[in-house]
Amino acid sequence: MSSFDEHDAFEGASLSARAMAARPQPYLDELNPAQRAAVEALDGPVLMLAGAGTGKTKALTARIVHLLNTGRAQPNEILAVTFTNKAAREMKERVGRMLGQAVEGMPWLGTFHAICVKLLRRHAELVGLKSNFTILDTDDQIRLLKQLIAANNIDDKRWPARQLAGIIDHWKNRAWTPENVPGAEANAFNGRGIELYAQYQTRLRELNATDFGDLLLHVVTILQQHDDVLQQYRRWFKYILVDEYQDTNVAQYLWLRLLAGGHKNICCVGDDDQSIYGWRGAEVGNILRFEKDFPGAQVVRLEQNYRSTEHILAAAGGVIRGNQGRLGKELWTEAQGGEKVRLIGHWDGEEEARWIGEEIESMQRGTRGMRAFDLDDIAILVRASHQMRAFEDRFLTIGLPYRVIGGPRFYERMEIRDAMAYFRLVVSPEDDLAFERIVNTPKRGLGDKAQQTIQAVARAHGVGLVDGARIALDNGDIKGKGGAALRQLVDGLARWHGMTRGPVLAFDENDDAVIDDGAAPQVRYGEPDLSHMELAEIILDESGYTAMWQNDKTPEAPGRLENLKELVKALEQFENLAGFLEHVALIMDNDKGDDGAKVSIMTLHAAKGLEFPAVFLPGWEDGLFPSQRSMDETGLKGLEEERRLAYVGITRAEEICTISFAGNRRVFGQWQSQLPSRFIDELPEEHVEVLTPPGLYGGGYGAAAPARSGIETRASEADVYNSPGWKRMQERSSARPASQPSQSRGARSTVLDLEAVSSHTVGERVFHQKFGYGAILGIEGDKLEVDFEKAGVKKVVARFVTGADDVPF
DNA sequence: TATTTTCCATTTTTT
DNA sequence: ATGGAAAATA
Numbered sequence: 001m002s003s004f005d006e007h008d009a010f011e012g013a014s015l016s017a018r019a020m021a022a023r024p025q026p027y028l029d030e031l032n033p034a035q036r037a038a039v040e041a042l043d044g045p046v047l048m049l050a051g052a053g054t055g056k057t058k059a060l061t062a063r064i065v066h067l068l069n070t071g072r073a074q075p076n077e078i079l080a081v082t083f084t085n086k087a088a089r090e091m092k093e094r095v096g097r098m099l100g101q102a103v104e105g106m107p108w109l110g111t112f113h114a115i116c117v118k119l120l121r122r123h124a125e126l127v128g129l130k131s132n133f134t135i136l137d138t139d140d141q142i143r144l145l146k147q148l149i150a151a152n153n154i155d156d157k158r159w160p161a162r163q164l165a166g167i168i169d170h171w172k173n174r175a176w177t178p179e180n181v182p183g184a185e186a187n188a189f190n191g192r193g194i195e196l197y198a199q200y201q202t203r204l205r206e207l208n209a210t211d212f213g214d215l216l217l218h219v220v221t222i223l224q225q226h227d228d229v230l231q232q233y234r235r236w237f238k239y240i241l242v243d244e245y246q247d248t249n250v251a252q253y254l255w256l257r258l259l260a261g262g263h264k265n266i267c268c269v270g271d272d273d274q275s276i277y278g279w280r281g282a283e284v285g286n287i288l289r290f291e292k293d294f295p296g297a298q299v300v301r302l303e304q305n306y307r308s309t310e311h312i313l314a315a316a317g318g319v320i321r322g323n324q325g326r327l328g329k330e331l332w333t334e335a336q337g338g339e340k341v342r343l344i345g346h347w348d349g350e351e352e353a354r355w356i357g358e359e360i361e362s363m364q365r366g367t368r369g370m371r372a373f374d375l376d377d378i379a380i381l382v383r384a385s386h387q388m389r390a391f392e393d394r395f396l397t398i399g400l401p402y403r404v405i406g407g408p409r410f411y412e413r414m415e416i417r418d419a420m421a422y423f424r425l426v427v428s429p430e431d432d433l434a435f436e437r438i439v440n441t442p443k444r445g446l447g448d449k450a451q452q453t454i455q456a457v458a459r460a461h462g463v464g465l466v467d468g469a470r471i472a473l474d475n476g477d478i479k480g481k482g483g484a485a486l487r488q489l490v491d492g493l494a495r496w497h498g499m500t501r502g503p504v505l506a507f508d509e510n511d512d513a514v515i516d517d518g519a520a521p522q523v524r525y526g527e528p529d530l531s532h533m534e535l536a537e538i539i540l541d542e543s544g545y546t547a548m549w550q551n552d553k554t555p556e557a558p559g560r561l562e563n564l565k566e567l568v569k570a571l572e573q574f575e576n577l578a579g580f581l582e583h584v585a586l587i588m589d590n591d592k593g594d595d596g597a598k599v600s601i602m603t604l605h606a607a608k609g610l611e612f613p614a615v616f617l618p619g620w621e622d623g624l625f626p627s628q629r630s631m632d633e634t635g636l637k638g639l640e641e642e643r644r645l646a647y648v649g650i651t652r653a654e655e656i657c658t659i660s661f662a663g664n665r666r667v668f669g670q671w672q673s674q675l676p677s678r679f680i681d682e683l684p685e686e687h688v689e690v691l692t693p694p695g696l697y698g699g700g701y702g703a704a705a706p707a708r709s710g711i712e713t714r715a716s717e718a719d720v721y722n723s724p725g726w727k728r729m730q731e732r733s734s735a736r737p738a739s740q741p742s743q744s745r746g747a748r749s750t751v752l753d754l755e756a757v758s759s760h761t762v763g764e765r766v767f768h769q770k771f772g773y774g775a776i777l778g779i780e781g782d783k784l785e786v787d788f789e790k791a792g793v794k795k796v797v798a799r800f801v802t803g804a805d806d807v808p809f
Numbered sequence: 810t811a812t813t814t815t816c817c818a819t820t821t822t823t824t
Numbered sequence: 825a826t827g828g829a830a831a832a833t834a
């Protein structure tokens with residue numbers, strides 16, 4: 001309800017204004033003049049333009065502390081939004097540390113989404129939801145859309161659910177409800193987009209569910225349509241802070257503008273040069289327009305960089321200068337000297353990986369007057385995740401420890417989602433999407449036919465699928481083996497449900513859950529009969545899910561069981577299953593313990609906000625980086641975002657930044673010749689050192705363009721192919737036909753293939769890039785059966801193995 | 810209903 | 825090349 005009592009509705013403040021005002025302000029002395037200006041400008045709109053490595057978080061934290069210290073606001077009157085949980089966590093920690101005393105939390109410091117969930121639970125009924133709504137993940141969303149597409153007799157081959165999900169997401173990012181989608185979008189999804197969007201929203205409401213986009217959209221709708229609610233929050237949130245403002249989308253922007261509309265005490269922190277999320281709805285325009293949106297805004301620029309050498313900053317600056325319409329910022333540092341940005345070309349992608357592997361090994365020892373680096377100090381930042389494979393393969397074979405950051409997240413793994421679907425279903429038996437996910441997992445002999453029967457019965461009786469299944473069983477619609485298994489499942493769900501606390505109905509003033517106890521909603525705080533961890537184990541065991549993986553003999557099965565154990569362990573920190581599910585829906589975190597020093601491999605996007613003493617930036621080739629697709633789809637806008645990505649990449653480096661490119665690369669299985677990235681031409685020559693090909697035991701042969709001319713001109717195709725390096729390479733490769741691609745385009749001759757096949761004999765010892773060493777057991781045409789020492793018996797295509805004596809370096 | 814075969818797309822990713 | 829998902833088949 002919108003009529004809430006402010007004293008009860010918000011978590012209490014812990015420090016009185018008077019006590020705070022008297023506190024000393026040592027933190028101010030640690031700031032440079034720009035940072036200090038940004039911290040002390042407390043009232044009215046402020047835009048803090050914080051370049052990479054300029055102490056943004058420090059200033060932001062100090063600002064919060066200063067607000068508290070000067071008695072301007074209580075901890076619970078400050079709204080501080082971030083994009084990631086990690087950033088939120090970090091800020092909480094740092095505020096606590098700087099304050100030197102535990103503040104009783106900052107309840108409104110969190111991600112956009114987390115804060116929106118909190119708001120939406122309080123006002124759900126204003127958009128037709130109950131406050132215990134569930135938050136769908138992408139899987140559920142797709143499943144639901146698939147159903148809608150099918151129900152509308154649309155060919156999902158031509159019009160896939162994924163695409164519709166993307167369109168709807170895009171609309172929600174712009175805060176367009178089905179009614180407000182502009183006419184220009186009417187053609188979307190074969191002209192049915194808007195209509196399907198409306199159906200989807202209706203369906204979500206029926207399911208008492210939201211997707212991620214809704215969290216923001218619904219709150220914006222509420223604030224727009226209910227002035228009383230808006231006014232109360234405007235009064236409550238005395239100060240607003242926003243991190244990474246350049247990443248906000250339209251919905252987030254509207255949300256902020258609504259809430260800040262009264263007092264306008266809003267401080268946005270960001271860097272227009274680091275806006276790299278345009279493809280998921282971020283609008284650089286938001287930050288570029290700040291002064292127009294908030295007239296009289298103070299703009300503070302943080303330009304002193306504490307992270308990188310002057311060469312690295314100059315190189316980054318040289319690249320980003322190519323962008324139009326920047327707010328303008330020039331990073332500088334007091335640090336002098338240091339290594340220039342290094343540039344090297346390679347023959348192909350594997351060669352590049354090989355060279356970087358060797359370079360890392362020598363950096364560990366310390367070479368050429370450079371200090372020794374720890375593996376943790378080194379990162380490889382790629383444009384696209386598929387580039388990682390070359391490095392993983394190579395590092396695996398040379399035994400160099402690495403870690404991939406931002407791979408598939410724990411909570412996105414199949415077994416975890418399955419388990420969670422069981423939990424969801426136990427907590428809320430109406431969760432039809434969860435039911436669909438697990439009816440036949442493990443296999444219960446319930447195929448399409450049985451599932452359709454359940455759907456039909458459920459629809460006929462206007463109930464959820466679980467109830468529908470029960471009715472169908474009672475009617476005798478599903479018999480036999482499948483029927484028995486379904487009966488067991490349905491009974492199990494009911495039994496497990498009885499063992500939980502009921503679903504969360506609402507939150508009271510302490511944010512404690514008010515529990516719906518089933519038939520008659522009543523508050524029940526009593527201890528459940530058994531811990532939710534025990535319950536979770538019971539669910540997984542009795543449903544047969546654990547057994548399914550125990551009986552599975554694929555190599556990944558043990559890992560999956562391990563993950564399930566971890567999942568149950570993760571439950572420990574929560575009150576009950578419902579609390580856990582809420583947490584997981586919002587926090588797809590994945591920081592598992594790290595053991596030992598490792599090189600980090602990640603995408604440029606994942607690297608934002610991080611820093612490393614030594615950074616490798618491979619794959620700087622036109623089409624790959626800048627990405628062809630980006631340029632095709634959004635033209636100059638896309639190219640500029642790619643350029644910002646380059647800027648982000650370079651500015652991650654503290655001491656050594658090594659950029660590289662390859663002349664040939666396998667793209668979707670086809671060899672393609674590549675040209676060096678246009679961004680390479682934009683690097684200021686005087687801050688770049690072109691590494692000459694080492695030439696030791698066939699190490700890196702520079703694709704001669706940069707070695708020839710430096711970097712002031714664009715290397716033309718002719719330069720690459722007529723270069724000494726190219727010719728030398730061709731000679732070398734023809735001497736070793738089976739181990740190296742010998743031609744740039746896909747025109748590998750059959751002669752070579754035949755050679756490769758006929759050159760092997762049973763019993764021969766061979767080497768495979770991925771599986772290592774092994775002995776040939778049999779030959780079938782161009783396929784070999786090989787018993788690998790580490791990987792076991794595998795069938796491989798002959799041209800991917802080489803004689804063991806012939807291993808390329 | 811379960812397994813095998815074919816087909817297809819294929820940057821970036823948080824919440 | 826490759827993995828995932830739909831279609832074809834046992």
